Amino acid sequence: MQTQEEISRLETSIHDLLLEAKKQGATAADAGLSVDTGLSVNARLGDVETIEHHCSQGLGVTVYFGQKKGSASSTDLSPQSIKETITAACSIARYASDDPHAGLPDPDRLATEFKDLGLYHPWGINAKDAIELAISCEDSARQYHPDISNSEGASVDSYQGIRIFGNSLGFLHGYASTRHSISCSVLGERDGNMERDYWYSVARNHNKLESAELVGKKAAERTIMRLGARSLSTRKSPVLYSAEVASGLIGSFLGAISGGSLYRKSSFLLDSLGTQVFPDFIQLHEQPHLLGALGSACYDSEGVTTKANHIVTDGILNSYLLGSYSARKLGMQSTGHAGGVHNLCINAGDKDFQQLLQEMDTGLVVTELMGQGVNPVTGDYSRGASGFWVEHGEIQYPVQEITIAGNLKDMFQHILAVGNDIDYRGNIRTGSILIEEMAIAGE
Amino acid sequence: MDNSVLQLAKQAILVPTGLQESNIHRVMDQLLNGSVDNGDIYFQSSHYESWVLEDGIIKEGSHNIEQGAGVRALSGEKTGFAYSDKIDLTELLSAVSNVQAIARQGQAATIALPSHGTYPQLYAPINPLNSLSDQEKVDFLRKIDAETRKLDPRIEQVIISLVGVQDHILIANQGDSLVGDVRPLVRLNVSVIVEDKGHREQGSMGGGARADYHYFLQQDRALGFAQEAVRQALVNLEAVPAPAGSMPVVLGSGWPGILLHEAIGHGLEGDFNRKGTSAFSGRIGERVASPLCTVVDDGTLPDRRGSLSIDDEGTPTQCTTLIENGILKGYMQDKLNARLMGVEPTGNGRRESYAHIPMPRMTNTYMLPGESDPEEILRSVKKGLYAKNFGGGQVDITSGKFVFSASEAYLIENGKITQPVKGATLIGNGPDVLTRVSMVGNDLALDSGVGTCGKEGQSVPVGVGQPTLKIDSLTVGGTNI
Numbered sequence A: 001m002q003t004q005e006e007i008s009r010l011e012t013s014i015h016d017l018l019l020e021a022k023k024q025g026a027t028a029a030d031a032g033l034s035v036d037t038g039l040s041v042n043a044r045l046g047d048v049e050t051i052e053h054h055c056s057q058g059l060g061v062t063v064y065f066g067q068k069k070g071s072a073s074s075t076d077l078s079p080q081s082i083k084e085t086i087t088a089a090c091s092i093a094r095y096a097s098d099d100p101h102a103g104l105p106d107p108d109r110l111a112t113e114f115k116d117l118g119l120y121h122p123w124g125i126n127a128k129d130a131i132e133l134a135i136s137c138e139d140s141a142r143q144y145h146p147d148i149s150n151s152e153g154a155s156v157d158s159y160q161g162i163r164i165f166g167n168s169l170g171f172l173h174g175y176a177s178t179r180h181s182i183s184c185s186v187l188g189e190r191d192g193n194m195e196r197d198y199w200y201s202v203a204r205n206h207n208k209l210e211s212a213e214l215v216g217k218k219a220a221e222r223t224i225m226r227l228g229a230r231s232l233s234t235r236k237s238p239v240l241y242s243a244e245v246a247s248g249l250i251g252s253f254l255g256a257i258s259g260g261s262l263y264r265k266s267s268f269l270l271d272s273l274g275t276q277v278f279p280d281f282i283q284l285h286e287q288p289h290l291l292g293a294l295g296s297a298c299y300d301s302e303g304v305t306t307k308a309n310h311i312v313t314d315g316i317l318n319s320y321l322l323g324s325y326s327a328r329k330l331g332m333q334s335t336g337h338a339g340g341v342h343n344l345c346i347n348a349g350d351k352d353f354q355q356l357l358q359e360m361d362t363g364l365v366v367t368e369l370m371g372q373g374v375n376p377v378t379g380d381y382s383r384g385a386s387g388f389w390v391e392h393g394e395i396q397y398p399v400q401e402i403t404i405a406g407n408l409k410d411m412f413q414h415i416l417a418v419g420n421d422i423d424y425r426g427n428i429r430t431g432s433i434l435i436e437e438m439a440i441a442g443e
Numbered sequence B: 001m002d003n004s005v006l007q008l009a010k011q012a013i014l015v016p017t018g019l020q021e022s023n024i025h026r027v028m029d030q031l032l033n034g035s036v037d038n039g040d041i042y043f044q045s046s047h048y049e050s051w052v053l054e055d056g057i058i059k060e061g062s063h064n065i066e067q068g069a070g071v072r073a074l075s076g077e078k079t080g081f082a083y084s085d086k087i088d089l090t091e092l093l094s095a096v097s098n099v100q101a102i103a104r105q106g107q108a109a110t111i112a113l114p115s116h117g118t119y120p121q122l123y124a125p126i127n128p129l130n131s132l133s134d135q136e137k138v139d140f141l142r143k144i145d146a147e148t149r150k151l152d153p154r155i156e157q158v159i160i161s162l163v164g165v166q167d168h169i170l171i172a173n174q175g176d177s178l179v180g181d182v183r184p185l186v187r188l189n190v191s192v193i194v195e196d197k198g199h200r201e202q203g204s205m206g207g208g209a210r211a212d213y214h215y216f217l218q219q220d221r222a223l224g225f226a227q228e229a230v231r232q233a234l235v236n237l238e239a240v241p242a243p244a245g246s247m248p249v250v251l252g253s254g255w256p257g258i259l260l261h262e263a264i265g266h267g268l269e270g271d272f273n274r275k276g277t278s279a280f281s282g283r284i285g286e287r288v289a290s291p292l293c294t295v296v297d298d299g300t301l302p303d304r305r306g307s308l309s310i311d312d313e314g315t316p317t318q319c320t321t322l323i324e325n326g327i328l329k330g331y332m333q334d335k336l337n338a339r340l341m342g343v344e345p346t347g348n349g350r351r352e353s354y355a356h357i358p359m360p361r362m363t364n365t366y367m368l369p370g371e372s373d374p375e376e377i378l379r380s381v382k383k384g385l386y387a388k389n390f391g392g393g394q395v396d397i398t399s400g401k402f403v404f405s406a407s408e409a410y411l412i413e414n415g416k417i418t419q420p421v422k423g424a425t426l427i428g429n430g431p432d433v434l435t436r437v438s439m440v441g442n443d444l445a446l447d448s449g450v451g452t453c454g455k456e457g458q459s460v461p462v463g464v465g466q467p468t469l470k471i472d473s474l475t476v477g478g479t480n481i
Helices: A001-025 A079-095 A127-141 A212-226 A243-256 A260-262 A324-329 A352-358 A410-414 B005-019 B019-032 B089-102 B134-149 B214-237 B255-268 B270-275 B335-341 B372-381 B432-437
Strands: A030-043 A047-065 A068-072 A148-167 A170-188 A193-203 A234-239 A284-287 A308-312 A344-346 A362-370 A382-392 A392-407 A415-416 A435-439 B039-054 B057-075 B078-084 B153-173 B179-196 B199-209 B244-251 B295-298 B317-326 B364-367 B383-394 B399-411 B415-419 B425-429 B437-440 B452-455 B458-459 B463-466 B468-478
Touching: A001 A030, A001 A047, A001 A079, A001 A148, A001 A170, A001 A415, A030 A127, A047 A079, A047 A127, A047 B039, A068 A079, A079 A243, A079 B057, A079 B134, A127 A148, A127 A170, A127 A212, A127 A344, A170 A212, A193 A212, A212 A392, A234 A352, A243 A344, A243 A362, A243 A410, A260 A324, A344 B255, A352 A362, A352 A415, A352 A435, A362 A392, A362 B399, A382 A410, A382 B425, A382 B468, A392 A410, A392 B399, A392 B468, A410 B452, A435 B244, B005 B039, B005 B153, B005 B179, B005 B452, B019 B039, B019 B057, B019 B089, B019 B153, B039 B134, B057 B089, B057 B134, B057 B153, B078 B089, B134 B179, B153 B214, B153 B452, B179 B214, B199 B214, B214 B364, B214 B399, B244 B415, B255 B270, B255 B295, B255 B317, B255 B364, B255 B383, B255 B399, B255 B463, B270 B335, B372 B415, B399 B432, B425 B432, B432 B437, B432 B468
Parallel strands: A047 B078, A068 B057, A234 A362, B244 B383, B364 B463
Antiparallel strands: A030 A047, A030 A148, A047 A068, A148 A170, A170 A193, A234 A435, A284 A308, A284 A344, A362 A382, A382 A392, A392 A435, A415 A435, B039 B057, B039 B153, B057 B078, B153 B179, B179 B199, B244 B468, B295 B317, B295 B364, B383 B399, B399 B415, B399 B425, B425 B468, B437 B468, B452 B458
16 A cells, blocks of 8 residues: 555654754654645635645654753755754754753653554545535535525535654654545625625545535525524523534633643643532543544654543543643643543533523523633633524524623533534534523623 | 845745746746636745743744745636645646646636836845844843843743744746745744732733844843733733623724724725625725724835735735725735736735735734824723723624724723723624724824734734724623623
């Protein structure tokens, strides 16, 4: 297989590179190589708009001179440039300070088993077929409703890549992966006001993608539902985060328990290990070895083995997310989270979205959030939102130009339910999340 | 153009790769030979370094090189694009054959674009990375760290980052000889965490320019950033919950100009308006702001972070009036959208790198000063919010709804600033927020050189600015109801 040959060739480059780093005086080093190719097409108003051919490569190297660290990267993989990149990293390391916590991971934490996680499924689609697929996706959206008035188009993307990582402790591994997606964004117009929404499907294997027609239909449906949106008066009410925005809420939690935020004391969840951070029905577990999943990996960005992990059990925080550096800073051990989590799953409740609406009875459903308004140090939260106002468990009308605000620590403690409508399109897999009360500001 | 800049760009890109100018002509001929209207090749060689000080030590540094070439073919509304990290003839010819798939069937309609004469060079073609020795860079960071820690005993953590970039650009356009640019960019950032009686807060301030590292040594700029970061963090320690609801809002001068960037800037980019997807589409000549408001996008300010001598399509930048005395005057254009809308390009065609397609993007977007004294503006508010500093923002250009998040804000009561409130998101509607501007200060200030704008996954450096402004009613997303 050609890919396997390419992986072997690149593994040899990493091997040579680590030797070269040693030759230049480094006491330890790690290095990563990536080679990616991809096709991206966009069709708009029934015709092709752009065809992009992607082909990129990159090398990153980190060297240690004792406890001093330096890094360099380059997109030029010629032997001469590789040598210069190592030299650049070494030259920086000489000016860095001695940092007692710097260094490669503890050797016994490095991955030694490399399961095939089913991440590589080349599609082989050509530009012409991709364009046809994009056009059929957009057609399905444009034909959905007479109020669909314009389009930003539909896209089909297909990427494949190889990642190799190695370090001077003898770790060396490479693998190939793919990622394909279909997306669509259309506009609707009613009474002179325009709204836009989108939908996408993404998967490692193109056979797992939603059909182009379905992606188009969902994009149009979402746009149509937003037409006629109004603001709300300022009030307090329950808020239901739909699954596609609930992952951001869990993302803020993961940020707060990650090593970098903790040792910098820039987290609102300092010293929270072993404490109740969610209601007792919440379980958060990580499944890094799920076959074909978007976040799957055998090892983290330092080569440390990833394991199935219970991060939150019955609402109690069991584990921080640590890489080697932050672990040493905190006097702990790496949890295999350099570079983040791998398939973080929340336990689904038994209610679907409709049942969550009924449980909420009266309140706000949020389907889109805007802006960055989260203070990671205090947990203070204030973001722009749009969605729907709900009464008696039924959607009444779309809303926009409002903000929702609270404090994350508080919001996590007051989760009332998690839906079983899990969104599988990312590294964080959650259903819709119902929060007891937030402040809504509007007209 | 300054001829020496072109020579420097050629030296940085062509000499190491061995590519001859005659090769470029050959590739261009091949590119335009197909049934395409137009095409270009964008060569780039970019050197980037960063140094980070944390916990009082130089924790890490990195040096990064990115180089490659992007080939684009345009045909009607269609774009074919391919790029390569290798700059050589074989790769370029292969890219050309890929992009020509976009060409229309039948007749070619080659479009001659006007050649540009001379234009001013807005920054020196220097290499910031070499402007201080590595030893001087780390000594400098250590010195700021020590000075920052002396500012207040409540400081717990100081993180300082220093970043420098040198970008060499060569652009081959149809019928034109090569144009080039050498673009320096530096940035320094100081962030602190303060702690008092168990409460922690953060503060952050930075700045930069198209200059070298000496920029931070001048006028005590670096120490100024540190003082500002500490001041903001300490103010936020005292902050009470922000109010929720609609109220008069006074925006400070300078970086709060991110209002203009989000609320109207994006909505006035040519691509959205050609496609009719912006809330501002088809509204040229209409009133979109109070008569006090004149807003420009100006890529020609010397040494500014958002400035460019030529944009990424080789068009010299200019000062484009977007809104004049409240009336919508014009959009920001790249070549493709200008041609399709039948107007001239405005020097706003920008791209993150050779691996990205150019689009209409902002440069430095700001509002011209008015006549009010900022004190008088505050005095005019009975009950409202004074938002002095902001984090980021975002806009939905179709509905016009935008947000931006205050990082330092105060209550105004009976014309006086009373107490600091926690950061809150402000939300409004682009096409009408500026119609509610009732006072414009005489204190125009530009930001300190920190802006980065994201659009369709591409980041480019930008600038913003404004005088103190009063908006009669804007929704403030606090928790205090």
